[in-house]
Amino acid sequence: MSIKLALNSYGKNAVNLSKIIRHADYHEFRQITVNISLEGDFTTAYTEGDNTKILATDTQKNTIYALAKEHFTSSIEAFGIYLSDHFIANNPQVTKVTIDITEHGYTRMAFDGSLHPHAYIGNGPDKNTALIVQDKGNITVRSGVKDLLILKTTDSGFENFIRDEFTSLKETADRILATQCEASWLYTSNGQDFTACAAAVRNTLLKTFAFHNSLSVQQTLYAMGEAVLQEHSMIKEISLQMPNKHHIPFNLEQFGLFNKNDIFIATDEPYGLIQGTITR
Numbered sequence: 001m002s003i004k005l006a007l008n009s010y011g012k013n014a015v016n017l018s019k020i021i022r023h024a025d026y027h028e029f030r031q032i033t034v035n036i037s038l039e040g041d042f043t044t045a046y047t048e049g050d051n052t053k054i055l056a057t058d059t060q061k062n063t064i065y066a067l068a069k070e071h072f073t074s075s076i077e078a079f080g081i082y083l084s085d086h087f088i089a090n091n092p093q094v095t096k097v098t099i100d101i102t103e104h105g106y107t108r109m110a111f112d113g114s115l116h117p118h119a120y121i122g123n124g125p126d127k128n129t130a131l132i133v134q135d136k137g138n139i140t141v142r143s144g145v146k147d148l149l150i151l152k153t154t155d156s157g158f159e160n161f162i163r164d165e166f167t168s169l170k171e172t173a174d175r176i177l178a179t180q181c182e183a184s185w186l187y188t189s190n191g192q193d194f195t196a197c198a199a200a201v202r203n204t205l206l207k208t209f210a211f212h213n214s215l216s217v218q219q220t221l222y223a224m225g226e227a228v229l230q231e232h233s234m235i236k237e238i239s240l241q242m243p244n245k246h247h248i249p250f251n252l253e254q255f256g257l258f259n260k261n262d263i264f265i266a267t268d269e270p271y272g273l274i275q276g277t278i279t280r
């Protein structure tokens with residue numbers, strides 16, 4: 001029996017970088033986390049300890065900071081593409097680069113209708129993401145959003161599901177629907193205004209969630225993906241992950257009180273996880 005190395009990759013995770021762009025009358029602030037991973041001709045590094053083709057992960061990290069000085073000026077997607085081009089162009093032993101960027105958004109504070117020149121407030125839990133994969137001359141860009149915490153207090157039910165000997169869940173036509181949505185989408189081409197596109201997709205996701213009369217998380221997930229494909233012709237496919245953040249009616253009868261569907265126990269675990277990809 002011969003034993004050999006199969007799939008392998010290496011790189012640096014959690015490269016946390018922030019940047020100030022100083023304009024004459026205000027400062028721009030950006031903060032990102034970059035994960036980089038390389039694949040290629042690295043077998044002997046694993047099997048023989050031969051590091052001659054290894055671009056140290058420390059060097060990868062340094063390269064990200066150094067290139068950010070001149071080249072992180074617009075979208076996280078554009079910076080990711082620049083980084084992946086750099087690693088491919090300078091390392092013939094590398095056949096595939098994956099750059100995964102999460103932006104921690106900040107917005108300038110506003111007082112009396114005017115923006116403060118250099119004070120920012122964090123945007124909240126949701127973050128924009130970009131995943132760039134460059135492989136044999138092919139580059140794919142996925143933009144996304146994660147930790148989008150959304151909730152509605154009605155217009156959601158869950159009925160007509162299987163009842164077997166282990167079913168205890170009650171049917172409901174009126175429940176809280178809450179999720180921490182993660183979405184990522186693929187473009188038909190890479191010449192987009194990525195930042196504007198991400199903002200527009202986020203808005204479509206929120207609007208569809210809010211106005212949808214939900215029979216299940218599954219149905220709402222599909223409706224959200226379908227609306228993104230209908231409203232944004234530059235997107236060819238979207239994947240959504242929607243954990244069901246359960247709010248379960250609390251038993252008040254034990255205290256002689258009636259729960260008018262208004263007191264719940266919010267549970268973190270276990271949670272339902274609903275996932276789907278919607279494509280053209």
Ligand SMILES: O=c1[nH]c(=O)c2[nH]c(=O)[nH]c2[nH]1
Nearest residue numbers: 158169215216217218244272
């Ligand atoms: O929208 C839902 N989908 C399910 O598949 C499911 N399962 C469950 O227990 N509650 C829910 N809710």
